Amino acid sequence: MSELRHDPVQKRWVIIALGRSKRPKDFADIEVTSRKGTLASCPFCTGNEDKTPPEIFALRPDNSKPNTPGWKMRIIPNKFPALRVEGNLNRRGLGIYDLMDGIGAHEVIIETPEHCAHLGEMDIMDVFDIVKAYRDRIADLHQDKRLRYVQIFKNYGDIAGASLAHPHSQLIATPITPRTVATELDSAKEHYREKERCLFCDIINQELALHKRIVFTTEKFIALCPFASRFPFEIWLLPRYHFHDYSKTCDEDLMAFGEALKNILHRLRVALNDPPYNFIIHTSPNTSYRPGRPFYWETLPYDWHWHLEIIPRLTKVAGFEWGSGFYINPTPPETAAEFLRMVDS
């Protein structure tokens, strides 16, 4: 069982994974992964369904059995989950400290049976299936009132933290709203309270007026390099229409999102020679839990605007960044956007 521990200095929760506790020797040989792994040894490839925990969901022909070949996409629990759904939160204090048990969910979305596929180059209908699966898993987990936030993310490439090369994304549901998201929710709420306008809509409007950091726009989406990018080629992908909850997005809008996501990942791959990256969806917290915070949740549809953030992993994060939360970015977002614009989509 993992523990969630609260740092009284940084006011930050940390997951201490007690179950798979690493001892010094475990760090001796760090596993190197490759995008050229063989099918036989890859637990996410067709034929190796027995090497993963039983599937939660799969796209497969009607007559095909669960956990057998023939699937187009599979969702499974993480084999080494950071958090588990079973049990109680058991919130408690320990002297000056606070902690609770590691309740939550940790799932893996195996995006395709094809070991060497790339989300930016897949058929658009396959990308559509993936972004729909994200939505449906969030909506399903939002029924559990203990879970306050569901985070969808993707680690692509060894440097970005992918421990397997086979195309996959992940989901972690936590019993608290993570701090980074909480900070954004607070900023957006403060902006709305003052101006009765959405902060993200304001950013989109200013970027459309300046046209210096936009990579592309479609009818429904905009891809831009944010003004205060922490990392070279950092990208935000936002719906141009105001909406707060990814899990309530309709098929038509998700199709437009899938197209925009494929477009930006393709540009990134071409412009930067297939770089490692992380992407993260920032969506609405789970509003099925309400006691004590009704006002907070009630304004969400007005002040919050879901979006996706992409962080290419081109530079190293060093002591200055860890110690300060301050970032040095050697590539202005204007330069990055210009390069990404020049790629044929």
Add this chain to the structure above:
Amino acid sequence: MSELRHDPVQKRWVIIALGRSKRPKDFADIEVTSRKGTLASCPFCTGNEDKTPPEIFALRPDNSKPNTPGWKMRIIPNKFPALRVEGNLNRRGLGIYDLMDGIGAHEVIIETPEHCAHLGEMDIMDVFDIVKAYRDRIADLHQDKRLRYVQIFKNYGDIAGASLAHPHSQLIATPITPRTVATELDSAKEHYREKERCLFCDIINQELALHKRIVFTTEKFIALCPFASRFPFEIWLLPRYHFHDYSKTCDEDLMAFGEALKNILHRLRVALNDPPYNFIIHTSPNTSYRPGRPFYWETLPYDWHWHLEIIPRLTKVAGFEWGSGFYINPTPPETAAEFLRMVDS
């Protein structure tokens, strides 16, 4: 000239280094550094003083000229500084955004002329010289009222962001107090306001009572793995006596700090086979700037407690962490402290 840009969503300042703007091709071949570089090619080695900007300070025999061999320690401006002292802050708005010019200081402390030395294995008097130099540089930069915070940090090893193998640490002075430090200052202030006790003194007392996460104690210092460690083998080194300002620490206490620092770095090297790491000193902001915030500064001697944080870089930071500010740590701090205790010091 760099720019400091403010992210209106995360309320975070970012340094955009316009001067050395990186284009995609610059990321093509990432320079690999080694701890076995040759003396001739290393700008920090004796005989190559002309390969660095002129020294700000050096420990050298009385009759030896600046920027010539014979030194024991040198402090130089960073050749590619993220921030510069010359110029004005030029604070301004840009529509919804805020920015200012990249004013500050970025210096390198070359700890020794010996290319292959290790801070944990050096002569204690040499370590003493280094930690005294940290103090004196912070005190000197605190005379500049534009600079709000001086951060001392060390990147050790390629993975931890060291671009040169020669033993060195760095200093970056910024015109704002970095967010990570500001969060800690706020937590400590809130704790003091409520209890009239220092948060860090309370943590030290609880850890001394529990004795599960302490690596060692000396008369004046304590090394421990914090309760909510984000990373395996994360370590805090704190003075056991209450004091807020590293730059006002007396020689005697710095000698005790140097001994404790050498001790913990030695243990880390032995226990984890010379791992890459970052360390960061969290000290008092510059209080020479006072308008508008006198109360804030006036309580610092009571509520703030300087300390050093060490982050071994054993695991990869991936999408979940970047997106959430939430960390998954596979090694409980109790396990880490136990291993570090077993190393002969």
